[in-house]
Every structure is written in structure tokens, then in C-alpha cells.
Amino acid sequence: MFLYTQLDPTVAFVSVLAILIIIFGLILKRFKQPYIIGYIMIGALLGEHGIGLIKDTESIHHLGEIGIILLLFFIGMEISLPELVKQWKLAVIGTLLQVCISVLIVIGIGYFFNWNIQRSVILGFVIALSSSAVIIKIIQDKNLITTRIGKNVLSVLLMQDIIIVPLLIITSIIGGKEEPVEKIILMVVGGLLVMAILVYIYIKRSIKLPFESKLENDHELQVFAAILLCFGGALLASIFGLSPALGAFVGGMVMHVSKATDWIYDTLHSFRVLFVALFFVSIGLQIDFQFIIKNYVVISIVLLSVYLTNHFINSFILKLFSCKWHESILGGALLAQIGELSFLISSSAFSLGILGSFGYKFTISLISLTLLISPFYISSTEKLLKILQKKKLMKLHKIKK
Template identity: 55%
Template sequence: MEQTYIIGYIMIGVVAKQYMLKTIGNMDYLRLLGELGVILLLFFIGMEINLVDFVKQWRIAVIGVIAQLTLSLFLMLGVGTYFDWGIARIIVLGFVVALSSSAVVIKLLQDKGLLDSKMGKNVLSILLAQDVAFVPLLLIISQLGGTKMTSWDLALMAIGASIILALLIYIYTKRSLKFPYAKRIAKDHELQFFVAVLLCFGGALITSLFGLSAALGAFVGGMLINATKETHWIQDTLHSFRILFVSFFFISIGMQIDVGFIQNNIETVLSAIIIIFLGNHILNTVVLRYFSDSWKEAILGGAYLAQIGELSFLLIATAFTYGIIEEFSYNFTINIISLTLVISPFWIGITEKAIALVFRRQKQY
């Protein structure tokens, strides 16, 4: 199955880690390529999103994310109270556990042809709401770390958020947009490439200048493309480009897995992974079932959302930079996130087989 490509990329990162470290001294270059991969991936995700349809599903998106954050915070509060953690550390780890992986989940939904299914749309709505929530979560962590935003920084972020909101309202109101010189662009392959890069990385640059997530800008640029007529050429023009950088992203995840660290803390690591998968799976199953998914769809959707996402790398790295967590907790969390991404396709596959077995037996009776 195509999902093995994700696992393959991560395994390449694990195997190549020692060689790459000796070659470049650190992983900064590969992480940069991975960040570019996330930007490009979210640009393509945005291209798949019809804003009008997404707004119709705002309830499941908002309630789903609030429920995830609430449960994760309570879970970490219980664990943190037992281990005598500080409140800032509890909040950070609660945020980290609550976010699922847009990169992995959407890739798997696409491979299985489920992106346009009811379950796929509900899962996608929750993922997109998480991506939007990432910015305020990052801001909260910076405040917990004692980094006070200046009035200028806050003003920039407010302006950037206002621009994005105005653009989304414009797209929603117009429903359908059209590029200037669309016919000429459609005939010129070189011009197509530059227009696509401008929309993707231009949007990322603009939002980053305003202190917002670069990936968010690329995502909005993709949504702009979705509302624009005659833009099928962008998919064809950037497809190979996307595969290259997304592969770097998953390889960079593999390079963050420390096999020795995992071996030395195997019991704690396995316990954490089991708790995370079961907790996220059950919570998301309940949320999806509440919004009229059948139990079969809800359980499968819960499996897709059970892992920890790539944006959590940025949250934990920010918390480490601000001194909220120490080095051991940082390494432990990085390895947990990476392992949940590796295990996720297998967890989904096991869930699919279990669902098929249970419902087959029910039909027999």
C-alpha cells in the first residue's frame, strides 16, 4: 500500500541519521527542507478545501478541537500532578498531545480514496481547525515561557490575522474567483510554475512577516487556488516538487528518533504511546459519533486522528527554547511524536481489520 512510503521515508531518516550528522554536523539543513515540505504540503491541502463546504462543518471542527484540548490538558494534569510537574509544563504537553498530523492523515485518506467521504470530511475539518488553533497555542507557550510580546508584535499579528480573515471572507462571498490572464497562464508552463511558487511561498512569507505561521499562509494560498477557475495545471506543475520536499519532511522526522534513548526508556515510551493512541482514538470516536457518523465511520475516523502531529514538534521546540521543559522531556517528547507517526498507519490498518471482523460477525447473526 502507498502508506508504506511514509514509513519508508521515516525509516530512511532513522538509518541515515548517523551518516547525516557526520556529514553536515547537525540537522538544521534537513529540518529546513522539512519545513519547506510542510509549507508545500499545506498549500496542496488548501487546494483541496472548499471554504463554503468547510464553513458548513464548523461545529464538528470547533467542538472537536476544544474537546481534544480539554481532555489532553486533563490527562496531562493527572500525569503532571503525580510526577510533580509545573503548570506550564502540563499545559505545553497537553497542547502537544492534542494535535494530530495533517501530513500523515491526509496522505492516507488520499491514498485510500476517503478524502471525499463523510468520515474523511469530518476528519479533515478537525485537522484544519487544529492547524488554525496552532497559532494561539504557540502564542500561549511563548507567554508561559516569560516572553512578553511587545505592542508592535501584537499589532503585526493582529494586522496579519485581519488580512487573512478578510481574504477568507472575500473567498467565501465570491464563491468563485478567476486569475487575471488565466488563459495565457494555462498555455505557458514556465509561467505556471512561477505563479504557483508565488502563491505558495509568497503567502508563507507574508504570514511569517506578520509573526504568524508560514504554513498557514501557504494553506490560505491553496484555498485561494481552490476558489479560482482553470487552475488544474498547478497540481501537475508542482506534483514532483511536492513529493521531493514532503519526503524530506518525513526523513527529518526519522532523523529525530533516538534509538538509544528509546531502548533506555522503553517501558515509559511504550506506556506513553499506548495511552496517547487509546486516549485520542476514544475521544475522537466519541466526537465523530456525536456528529452522526455511524459507529463504523466514527471508530475508523478516531484511528486516523490518534497520533500526534508534526506541528507538535514546533510547540515542544518552542517550549524547550523558553526553558519550560528540560532536555530529557524534550528528547522524550520528540521521540514519542516521531514514533506515533510511524505507528499510525499500522494502527489504522489494525482498526480497519477489527472493524471488518466485528461487522462481518454482526451480519452473520
């Protein structure tokens, strides 16, 4: 008879994670809140700043990135390219306006706090980017993907995924590190390749996969074929220095026009649920409660400022591009948080010496908290809009009488 005197850490982690997700999930379901909140809180609880059960945070983060690739691939399968192209003005002009206004606001704030221009520009970049992972999950859960506001928000998020490349290059230049010409050329070629694929999809409108009929009744091969189709696009994008999630999204759009989405969805859906959960757990791992408690006053002020600023800017931009006011305000709430791509800018700025140790911890805490609070903030905005619309209808009803 064998007696285990030591728990296998992997088995312990998976078991505890599953138990906590079920407990938090049931509580959040009772209060009609998204599971994302539970995943982030579980990460914070199990991480080195919590009970310390998860020590290999890097591996969890890499597994979580698989979840984002799967998430964007699934969204790509639901999106019609001709419909998305209609939002190009909002995506391009709106995103550029968001970045420029955010940078100018932070430069203005930095002037009073004696921040150098480099730090102000980087922090402007950080707060300008919203979270594709959080918001795409929320608009999918709320069945907003095919609505006008859902399409508008999605187009902005995808443009932000693209613009992260030049923002990282600018960050390197600000930090005194010039990007190799070969790398920049590779990124440009990658961008042109993505555009060529999208143009081809737009023109063809229908594509037949060469091996689709051979896989029709073979579930085992379908699993690996679906994985190849999803991660092939992500791999191709990463080779050219672009976001793997962007490549997965384009791959999903190819699947949309190939009409092969049913068996791919059935095959990969469970994988997506698991790995997306791990991504949000990895965000929770980065929350340092001691640092937040120690600096709660300044973090609270900046957190409030970020939400109000981002909400106002994005609502204004959405209204500018012919959205109704209630749609614009909801869209502003959806885009009000700081996104996970800002982690990349913060990390790059820290390694280049633009941000010090305190500035880096502060930025990481701020990003993590906005992601945690975002579902509550969006729900509150929705409730407020419903109350206002109800009052407006009652007022119109009284006038008619």
C-alpha cells in the same frame, strides 16, 4: 584524466536517498503500507543517531517544510469552502474540547508523578495536536478527502493549525516570557485577513486570474507562476506570524475557485512528492534509538496511553457531532498520533526552561514514534472495523433467515 578522491556529500546523499526510497517503497508496496513509514525510517537510518550520512539536519528540515506548504496548497485546491464551512462547529468546539481534555488528563497524571503544573499544561498541549502532514497524506492516498469523515478530520486539523498560535503564546507566558504587544496585534490582523479572504471566496464562488490566459501554453512561466501562487500565500501568513502551511492552504482554495487547478497540479506535483518525502525524512532524523532503548519501558507506557487517550477523545468528539460510530472510531484513529506542530511547542518549552534536557528528548522521541506508528495503527483500526462490520452483516443475515 581527473580522479575524484572524495565523494561530494550532496551527490552521495541524493543517490543513497533515492536508492533507499526505492527499496523501502517496493517493500512497503508489497505489504500495502504508505511510503511515509519508509521516509521516516530512512531519516532515522541516515541521521546522526544512525550511520551519520546526514549531518546538516536543519537544512533538510527547512526543505521538508517546503513539502508541507506544497501538500497543504494541493489539499486547498481540492476543497470546496462551502462544504468545509459546514464543519465549523466540529472544528472549533471539537478542537477546544480536545485541548482542554488532554490538558486535564495530563494534569491528573502529573499529580501522581509530582510534575509541576507548567510541565503538565505544556505536555497536554503537545499530545492534543495531531499531524496534518501525516493524516492529510493518508486520507488523500485512501481517497477520503471528499468523504464525510475526511472532511471532518480535515476541518479539525486546520483548526489545530490555527490554534497553534495562541498555544505558543500561552507557552511563552507560562515560561515567564511575555510576547510583545506588536506581535500579538500582527497575528490578530493576519487572522482577520485570512478570514476576509475566505469570506470573499465564499461569496464570489468564482475568481479569474488576471494572467491565466497569457500562461496557457507557456509551461516554463507556468512553473514559476504556480510556485508564486503557492508560496505567496505561505509568505503572507508567515509575515503575520501565522503558519505558512495555513497560508498555502488558503492560497490553494483561491486556486480552487479560479478553476486553474489543472495546469498548477501538473506543474507542481513532482515538487510536492520530493519535498514531502524530505519532510518525513527530517522527522526520522530526530529519532534517537539509543535514548529510546534506554527508556523503552516508560516510553512504551506513555506511547500506548497517548494513542488510547487521543483515540477515545477524538472518537467521542466526532460521535458528538453526528458521525456514525464506525466513522468516529476511524476518525479517532486518524487523529490519535502527536503532530509535527508539537515539535514547536516542545522546542519553545525547552528554550524557556519548562522542559529539561530529558523531558525534551523524551517528548521528541514520543512525537517521532507516534508519527512512525500512525500508518500501522490506522490500518489495524480499518481492518478491525471491517471484521466487526462483516460479523454484524452475517448476524443480520442469520436473523432474517
